[in-house]
Amino acid sequence: MGTENEIKTRRPRRSKADIEEAIQKAATAQIKKKGFSLALVTDIVKRAKIEPIVFYNRYKNLDEFYDTFVKNYDYWLSDLLNSHKDCIGTENGYAEILSILMHKLLDEQIMTELLRWEVSEGNHITERTAKIRELHCNEIIEIHKDAFPDTDVDVRAITTLIVAGIYFLVLHKDRSTFGDIDINTPAGLRRLDEAFRSLASMLFRYRECKEQTRVIEERMRREGIPDEVIARCMKDLI
Secondary structure, three states: OHHHHHHHHOOOOOOHHHHHHHHHHHHHHHHHHHOOOOOOHHHHHHHHOOOHHHHHOOOOOHHHHHHHHHHHHOOHHHHHHHOOHHHOOOHHHHHHHHHHHHHHHHHOHHHHHHHHHHHHOOOHHHHHHHHHHHHHHHHHHHHHHOOOOOOOOOHHHHHHHHHHHHHHHHHHOOOOOEOOEOOOOHHHHHHHHHHHHHHHHHHHHHHHHHHHHHHHHHHHHHOOOOHHHHHHHHOOOO
């Protein structure tokens, strides 16, 4: 009789792929709940409904698991860039990329927790993920930098400040408002989306004005007007 009960309560045998999927899902849930720093192997194996030995047969320790786990998020920024290639380098594209970055971070809690982990703890995993994100961020910046040739617009510095602001607002969203903007509300998100469009407009209008100024200067030179006169006339134009 006891044997029959054991058969009835015995868990169905799971494949290696099923077990790995259970571990991944359990880790995702625990990281969302506690963050990378506070999630424990005991929590993960309990949620995955496996014995600790099953976990340690796959991974030497939690660090080794995290090293594999976070690689799923190494290229999310590059994927974002590739999915919006058609609009990159334009005014609308600049605003849209910033908006999408903000909304993606809000939607993807694991990425937010990874950013939080990078800020709070330095280790070989967080250093690697930060460097990879820097490479992909540079792709976005370089593309837009090329849209401002022959101007004094430092698109790299401007975009760096904006992206850093997005990161801070996303990480800070559960503490309080910032600048009286609540990023957790539709109204707050609309204000920021509009701010991205305004910033893009200012940048690209400035570029157009610089180009128009250059054209006017060339015309004046062709008319024989001395450079010092041109410089005096144009110095306060922009």
